[in-house]
Amino acid sequence: MKVTPWLKRLLPVGVVGAVLAYSLAFHSVLNYQLVASCGYGYAGGYGYGSGYGALTTCSWESLGGGFLSDLDVSVGGGKLHVYGQGLDHAIWTNSWSGTTWSGWGTLGGFLTSGPGAASQGTGKLTIVARGNDNAVWSRSSTDGGATWSGWTSVGGLFKSGPDLVGWTAQLTVFAEGLDTALWMSSSTDGGVTWSAWTSLGGLFSSSPGAVSPSAGQINVVARGLDNAIWTASSIDAGVTWSTWTSLGGLFKSGPDIGSQGSGELTVVAEGLDGSVWKDTWTTAGGWSGWVSVGCCTADSPGIVASSATTYDMVIRGLDNAAWHKGWQGN
Numbered sequence: 001m002k003v004t005p006w007l008k009r010l011l012p013v014g015v016v017g018a019v020l021a022y023s024l025a026f027h028s029v030l031n032y033q034l035v036a037s038c039g040y041g042y043a044g045g046y047g048y049g050s051g052y053g054a055l056t057t058c059s060w061e062s063l064g065g066g067f068l069s070d071l072d073v074s075v076g077g078g079k080l081h082v083y084g085q086g087l088d089h090a091i092w093t094n095s096w097s098g099t100t101w102s103g104w105g106t107l108g109g110f111l112t113s114g115p116g117a118a119s120q121g122t123g124k125l126t127i128v129a130r131g132n133d134n135a136v137w138s139r140s141s142t143d144g145g146a147t148w149s150g151w152t153s154v155g156g157l158f159k160s161g162p163d164l165v166g167w168t169a170q171l172t173v174f175a176e177g178l179d180t181a182l183w184m185s186s187s188t189d190g191g192v193t194w195s196a197w198t199s200l201g202g203l204f205s206s207s208p209g210a211v212s213p214s215a216g217q218i219n220v221v222a223r224g225l226d227n228a229i230w231t232a233s234s235i236d237a238g239v240t241w242s243t244w245t246s247l248g249g250l251f252k253s254g255p256d257i258g259s260q261g262s263g264e265l266t267v268v269a270e271g272l273d274g275s276v277w278k279d280t281w282t283t284a285g286g287w288s289g290w291v292s293v294g295c296c297t298a299d300s301p302g303i304v305a306s307s308a309t310t311y312d313m314v315i316r317g318l319d320n321a322a323w324h325k326g327w328q329g330n
Contacts, residue, residue, distance in 0.1 A: 060294070063094055063314075063322040065104050069114035069161065070207070070253070070300035071314045071322055072127075076119030077144020080306055082314050083107075083115040083127055084322055091115050091129060094322070095145060107139060109151050113161025113207065114299070116173065120166045126191050128154065128162045128173050136162045136175055140191045154185055154194045160207040160254070167215040172238050174200075174208045174220055182208055182222055186238060200232060202244050206254025207300060209267070213259035221247070221255045221267050229255050229269055229279070247279055249290045253300040260305040266330050268293070268301045268313060276301050276315065280330045293325075 063082060071084040080096040091107040113130035120126070123144035131137045136154040141147060160176035172186045173194075182200040187193060206223035213219065216237045224230045229247040234240060253270035260266075263283040271277045275295045280288045297315040306312045312326045 059327065060323045060325050062317070062319075063101065063104075063324055065092060065094070065322050066320050067092075067114075067316045067322060068320075069316065070302065071316055072115050072117045072163070072256070072302035073304045073312055073314045074117035074119050074125065075304055075306050075312075076121070076125045077123035079144060080304075080312055081117065081125065081145060082302075082322060082324070083117050084314075084316065085111050085114050085129065087320075089132075091127060091139075093145065107148060109137065109139070111137070116161065116163035116207075116210075117302075118164040118166035118171060118212075120171065120190065121168050124166075124190065126164060126166060126171055128164050130158055130161050130175070134158055136173060136185075138173070138191050142190075149191075152191070156183065156185070156197045158183070160204075163208050163210045163220075163256070165210045165212040165218055167212050169215065170237055172210070172212075172218060174210050176204050176207065176222065180204050180225070182220065182232075184238060200241055202230065202232070204230070208254065209256035209300075209303075211257045211259045211265070213265065214262040217262060219257055219259070219265055221257045223251050223254050223269070227251055229267060231257075231267070247287065247290075249277065249279070251277075253297070256301055256303045258303040258305045258311055260308050260311070260330060264330055266303065266305075266311060268303050270297050270300060274298075274318075276313070282330070297323075 066087045067084040069085045073082050082094045086092040089110045092104045094104045095102040111129040112132050115127045115129045117127045125141040128138045134157045137151050139151050140149045158175040162173050162175035164173045174184050177183045180203050182202050183197045185194045185197045203225045204222040208222040210220045218234045221231045227250045230244045232244045233242045251269045255267050255269035257267045265281040268278045275292045277290045279290045296318050299316045301315045303313045315323050317323045
């Protein structure tokens, strides 16, 4: 198979050491910010598969590394998987098995955005990111991330990075087009082939976030030109869509969205104060309104429901390292 030249970029010897040194040099900066915010520092923890009890503003743990943009997180193959665009523009990944983190490993590529990630169940994982040609590129694994396919182009021209949703029968990717509208493309063969890009309209100023609470149901969110978060949904696998509606707020970053099931959604985004804010929708109560879940992020957060009662969130911290927080409840 012929490989696009930009995908041949390899990680030079010594980059990992440089990344770790960069992270350690700035680690105290984020510690100081957390102490100032919380008054007593922070309590690390491993959210996937563990019980946090009530959500607190200080339960962040550093995963190290050094990153250029927002991170994303998914669950598949019995593990929690974190992805980010490294300082070398490749995508890097780190997985939590329930007892230990694997450590950062590279998936290669030369990307110009943070990644989007989704699982189709069992060991099927797919990631997407914007290439240096402004198209969306994807890469997949069928064995829980042990091995990966090569990078393949989904095409298009985009201003933002993409996000991805998936269930057994379908993957759907979203990104902000050059016209600032949201565009989508779908695959029914695990990311081997993709449909033509179609517009969902709207006027946006960020990468989108997307989730599938159940098979055929999709919810997307993005930051509008008014810096509020806007959302739209589909109940027929993306064939038809609701109108865009505002969730309000004022935000510095794009949002992400997670779901613990068809009756619940949680949206997260970086507020003007640099903290992560969340808004939760339930069938019984509607939208809760925006509340802070603590500082300090340098970009859009990523969120996933790692169980029917647990969320895990990742951010790029002020030290450019990856930080993780998990909690029970929504």
